[in-house]
Amino acid sequence: MNNIFSVDIYKEKLKIKNKPLIDYILKLKKQSEGRKISNPTGWQSLNFDLNQSIFANLNQTIQQHFLTYIKSIPLSNQFQILSMWANVNGYKDYNLIHTHGGSVISGVYYLKTPKESGNLFFINPASEAIEYLWEYCIEEYTQQNSPRWTIQVEEGTLVLFPSWLKHGVEPNLNKKEDRISIAFNISLIR
Numbered sequence: 001m002n003n004i005f006s007v008d009i010y011k012e013k014l015k016i017k018n019k020p021l022i023d024y025i026l027k028l029k030k031q032s033e034g035r036k037i038s039n040p041t042g043w044q045s046l047n048f049d050l051n052q053s054i055f056a057n058l059n060q061t062i063q064q065h066f067l068t069y070i071k072s073i074p075l076s077n078q079f080q081i082l083s084m085w086a087n088v089n090g091y092k093d094y095n096l097i098h099t100h101g102g103s104v105i106s107g108v109y110y111l112k113t114p115k116e117s118g119n120l121f122f123i124n125p126a127s128e129a130i131e132y133l134w135e136y137c138i139e140e141y142t143q144q145n146s147p148r149w150t151i152q153v154e155e156g157t158l159v160l161f162p163s164w165l166k167h168g169v170e171p172n173l174n175k176k177e178d179r180i181s182i183a184f185n186i187s188l189i190r
Contacts, residue, residue, distance in 0.1 A: 009122065010069040010107075010160035011151060014061055018111045018155065022180055024054050025086040025111070038168070042093030045086040055084065058109065058182070062158065066105065066186060069160045076188075079104065084184040087169075089118070093179075095169035097123060103185035107160040110153045114177035118170035120159060121150045125166075 025045065034043045048055060059081060067077055082103055087095065100106040108120065124130060127147035130138075138145050150170075151159060161167065163185060172179045 005125075007122075007125075007162060007165060008069070008072045009151065010065065010072075010158075012065055012158050013154075013156050014065075014109065014158050016058055016061060016109075016156065020054060021058065021182065022111050025088065025180060025182075028086065029088055038095045038098040039087060039089070039093065040096060042087060042089040042095075042172075044088075047083045047085050050081060050084060059084075062107065062109070062184065065158055066107075066160060070105070075104070078189045079186050080189050082185045082187040084182060087179075087181045087183060089169070089172045089179045091175045092171050092173070094118060094171040097166050097168040099166055100163040100185050103163040103187045105160055105186040106163040106184065107158060107186070108153075108181050108183045109159075110155055110157045110179075110181045112178065112180040113153055113155050113157075114172075114174045114179065116173040117177070117179035118172045119150050120153050120167060120169055121148055122161065123148055123166035123168075 028045055029043050032045065034045050037044060050059060062081065066079065070077060070079075089095075124147050130145060130147045134145060143149055153159065169179075
């Protein structure tokens with residue numbers, strides 16, 4: 001059996017102090033309207049100034065894991081974090097299915113994931129054909145034959161994936177607590 005056109009998704013638990021980042025993001029949220037891109041509800045910050053010392057440890061850790069991830073693809077290691085922003089999603093807030101144009105690898109780091117706060121999901125590039133042609137013949141959904149694949153996330157989880165891969169985030173169904181994450185794009189150094 002040949003396995004062709006596979007897509008590697010990297011998921012790893014990080015040991016980073018989340019509280020300072022959460023405090024920074026919540027303070028920023030009080031000061032800024034943010035923006036609407038893939039989040040019809042919820043709050044998304046503008047891009048961070050990555051030279052701020054509060055992001056130093058996170059940036060360094062992401063870069064170490066990125067180097068491990070790209071060996072599986074494989075890609076050149078001449079990359080840098082191009083942009084980074086925060087997402088704060090309250091009750092019923094979610095992110096639409098989208099991609100990240102202009103970058104090569106994208107990722108998300110989960111700072112706060114209360115119970116039932118929603119998971120990250122990916123859309124199979126062949127989802128339309130699978131749903132239309134295979135709908136009644138699939139005996140058991142697997143990573144190869146599913147139109148959509150969900151990744152369970154928890155606090156401290158880093159996920160890296162190709163920027164072209166369609167993805168979204170399920171609604172936060174926790175009525176009391178926000179889901180807080182930091183998303184980012186990695187691109188070639190030019």
